[in-house]
Amino acid sequence: MPPPTPTVWTVRALLVWTTEFLKTKGVEAAKLEAELLLAHVLQTDRTYLTMRFDEEPTDAERAKYKELITRRLTGWPVAYLVGSRGFYLLNFDVNPAVLIPRSDTETLVGEALTRLKPLTAPAVLDIGTGSGCIAVSLAHQKKDSHVTATDVSPDALAVAKHNATKNNVAGRMTFLQGDLFAPLPAGATFDMIVSNPPYIAQSEFADLAPDVRDHEPRTALDGGPDGLAFYRRIAAAVGPFLKPGGSLLLEIGWKQDAAVRALVAEQPELELGPTIKDMGKTPRVVT
Ligand code: SAM
Ligand code: GLN
Structure with missing residues (x-):
């Protein structure tokens, strides 16, 4: 069952909801993956999301996030969905x-x-x-x-x-x-x-x-x-x-x-x- 829907979809609410949702689907690193996908949609770095907790992403951004989550659940690795992965001290496009x-x-x-x-x-x-x-x-x-x-x-x-x-x-x-x-x-x-x-x-x-x-x-x-x-x-x-x-x-x-x-x-x-x-x-x- 999907987690309860919040009344306002802030960055924080989106992350909490998506983490719970991915967990119910058996995704191991649910929190990390929820963050990586949302950071990608908002064109920011995962570590900056905390500063934007109270922001409300636009409908278009939410739609994009939803689409990425759907593709993740068909088995696509997050790194291919967002097009990059951190390794050692650098970021690599993949x-x-x-x-x-x-x-x-x-x-x-x-x-x-x-x-x-x-x-x-x-x-x-x-x-x-x-x-x-x-x-x-x-x-x-x-x-x-x-x-x-x-x-x-x-x-x-x-x-x-x-x-x-x-x-x-x-x-x-x-x-x-x-x-x-x-x-x-x-x-x-x-x-x-x-x-x-x-x-x-x-x-x-x-x-x-x-x-x-x-x-x-x-x-x-x-x-x-x-x-x-x-x-x-x-x-x-x-x-x-x-x-x-x-x-x-x-x-x-x-x-x-x-x-x-x-x-x-x-x-x-x-x-x-x-x-x-x-x-x-x-x-x-x-x-
Ligand atoms: N070095 C990268 C890393 O550590 O993430 C990629 C490693 S991946 C396990 C192995 C790589 O070897 C692939 O990119 C593959 O295309 C390449 N490869 C496979 N057969 C090869 C061959 N006969 N000669 C040279 N490279 C080959
Ligand atoms: N570490 C990779 C895996 O377990 C395998 C990488 C390799 O074949 N060199 O999926």
Whole structure:
């Protein structure tokens, strides 16, 4: 049953009503999503909504909000509805050609920045850049770096380029379209290579949350029959692209630590480092 209707639809009343309504529909982050959608309609930032609690949005704004809530309830992820997602310290525009940036991936960015800090003008490569959330964050935080970002999807690469321009780092980035290392110029080497490759096993697609499975790009998720296809290929091919002493950082799925470490250990030119855990204490980045 929908919650009772208030007499005046202020920002506060809209948020309270929508939060309750989304909860009855089983939306987990109901309050956050109600806020993100209303902030989008009112062309403001979520954190500014509190200052506008007593405002009464226009009929047109309310109609727009209602339409977004309806689409949300058909399974569309909020980030695609509002066209952006915050990640690390920046905001990234997204569309259904790219994976929505995940907070888990901020673990990789944090570890990468710790390692980049002492280096001068490091060359960095991000394989499968998607929205560019990793590559652009690194270029933005490490001001003397040059970051090369690749993706097999031209549509994803267009989003990444847009995000680099929007965040004022495009001048220190190179974008290349193609399969893994194939688009790199001959002899290119890097101080650091990072990747959050597709890592969902084909057998596990059925268990994915419907929002993810039905709306996010399959090319961004499909890690082959066992989910490890990209780790296998990257570990086998990465050697010649790393400078001596360079780092390789790979985001992994929650139960892939042992398998990915074993794949890296098979390569005589790679030396295993620690696996970095995310905020939820899950192994998240193999180094
Ligand atoms: N780096 C982004 C992030 O962390 O949010 C996106 C990661 S998403 C899990 C994986 C990305 O790899 C997708 O953008 C996909 O298009 C790209 N990809 C898939 N197969 C690829 C391949 N063979 N070569 C290069 N990129 C590929
Ligand atoms: N973290 C994503 C998910 O669980 C998967 C991302 C990936 O395949 N690299 O939906």
